Amino acid sequence: MTDDGIATSRNTPATLHDVAREAGVSLATASRSLNGSTRKVNEEYRKRVLEAARRLDYSPNLSAQAVARGTTTTVALLVADIADPYFSSIAAGVVAEADRERLIVTMAATERDPERELELVRTLRGQRPRVMILAGSRPMSDPTGGALGEELEAYERSGGRVVLISRNEFDFRTVIVENSAGAESLARELVGIGYRRFAVITGGEGLRTAADRVAGFRAGLAATGGTLDDDDIIRAAFTRDGGYDGMRELIERGLGEVELVFAANDVMAVGALSAIRDAGLEPGTDVAVAGFDDIPTVRDVTPALTTVRVPLEEIGCRALRLALGDEEAANEGAVRTEVVLRPSTPPRS
């Protein structure tokens, strides 16, 4: 072993040991100077260590730190689909907040498959993340037979924090979105501007989020005299194509008296808009459309989409703060939503 003491181009990163040797101090002193320790270090030594670290291009091995400290700086985020604007906006919020807290985010996609989700939670647990954030609702009846819940509980028992976004299936901290109340307000406002007969396109089989939105919408109609026949509730995939297909189905079977179609989220609503147009109808004029979420693109479709705004990035940010035990975040209550009327639902009469 030729020890030339110079930063040669080795093919393994410099270790703290190398830095200590280079600086002529002990491991402990090197460690203390490089990372915020409570202990004070002689300014002279400190400088020498920092200088040596720079020379050797030292970068602390986070895995080793994690093992030694017994705690990581990692946050795990699970979403249904990264390319979906709903999730990517939430993710952006989580990543931004994590960055502020000098935490690192690892991300995985469940592709809306509960089995996969369980599998991912298991894998990710190996990282010993400080926090695990699960976004995206899953079926209300758990097809994995409670295995996910158990896994998450085990994770919390071992010191982790799980936060759910808009899915109150378990007893974990949750960022609650006013899905029901928001949809109810939307229904009221729509009736207020003259709509009476509605149809709904929603996600398949009792997804919690979707179900809440539909229930809220229904309640709003009930209170104000709007009509929604059970037959006019279409189920489809909770995606753009689902919205497209649902709308086409609705058109094919005949819109009848329906004046406005409420899609349980914006990506579906956008798909519905295209289906309407592809059927030779004029959205907004022949049939009005409303969505939920206020994803960025709904301002740019035509007609611009009426929706319920939910502050997606903020939700991501809050989820993390909640997990980190932020007092404020814990006391803020449900995330406020807000109805945004746009040309896709022009006032009627």
Next chain:
Amino acid sequence: MTDDGIATSRNTPATLHDVAREAGVSLATASRSLNGSTRKVNEEYRKRVLEAARRLDYSPNLSAQAVARGTTTTVALLVADIADPYFSSIAAGVVAEADRERLIVTMAATERDPERELELVRTLRGQRPRVMILAGSRPMSDPTGGALGEELEAYERSGGRVVLISRNEFDFRTVIVENSAGAESLARELVGIGYRRFAVITGGEGLRTAADRVAGFRAGLAATGGTLDDDDIIRAAFTRDGGYDGMRELIERGLGEVELVFAANDVMAVGALSAIRDAGLEPGTDVAVAGFDDIPTVRDVTPALTTVRVPLEEIGCRALRLALGDEEAANEGAVRTEVVLRPSTPPRS
């Protein structure tokens, strides 16, 4: 220390040690049974270990494994903005491929700030990721004075692999996108359907990707007789709002003879569409618009947007395969793009 031998609700995860004890075998045997070792383990022991692991709800500590093995199962991904569909689609591809390779992805956002990018690379290096993927072009003239390049080189020297997506600034493996050729084809096709006078809205100050697209577009026009005045090249932020602002500027100064506006990416084009409409003009009719990327939403705006398709998810996937040394990926050459004509550029005359 009460050692009752039962999986009590401790508040620290079970270790391999615990499993070994529970199974009555040595640490080594437990390790060998749980992870694919070359060594053979007596079937009887193996079963006992697996059973014990299950009972204790054991999950291997990835950090510890990383330290012991000297290698991680992590991939780091840097993008400009997670909520931007261009990047989130690429990210989805990376995550999907990583999942296939049983790798974990950590993600960070540079927010288009070179300083931040450098900072993030430094931090992420601490993870000792096997691979680092950088997406999103940065200014051609490096404001960090080559520091990023040095950092990345140091990372590769220490055994990592960096892959750049569509940014050939350094000598690293790169997923090359036919930005120039794609834009050139687009120009040719547009001239082919009757357009003659063009304007361009592009990203600020020499972003590589933007510059290539504009250059290609220009070349296509030059070859076919289309006209693009230097005055009609507008610079704005490489975002939806940038596109909106750029278009508004163009309209305010007077479109003159301009028949078609080419935006250097789809999000800008979508913003431009809205600006046109907000100015009381009809996109497609009064002025045609074309973009680049073929992000999902461009099918749903009105009129649907002419663009150059680039297979975003595939790019993410390829980036990772390239990093992992996949022969095929290395030999596939540039990522093919394809012109997609849609109603935002109706045939003229």
Next chain:
DNA sequence: CTGTTAGCGCTTTCAC
């Protein structure tokens, strides 16, 4: 304030 040393949880020689 500094250095020695015993871990952290896991892998991997190396003997048996």
Next chain:
DNA sequence: GTGAAAGCGCTAACAG
């Protein structure tokens, strides 16, 4: 085939 033991890179008592 199995186990004891020596690390991996780093931190945190613990003495000096």
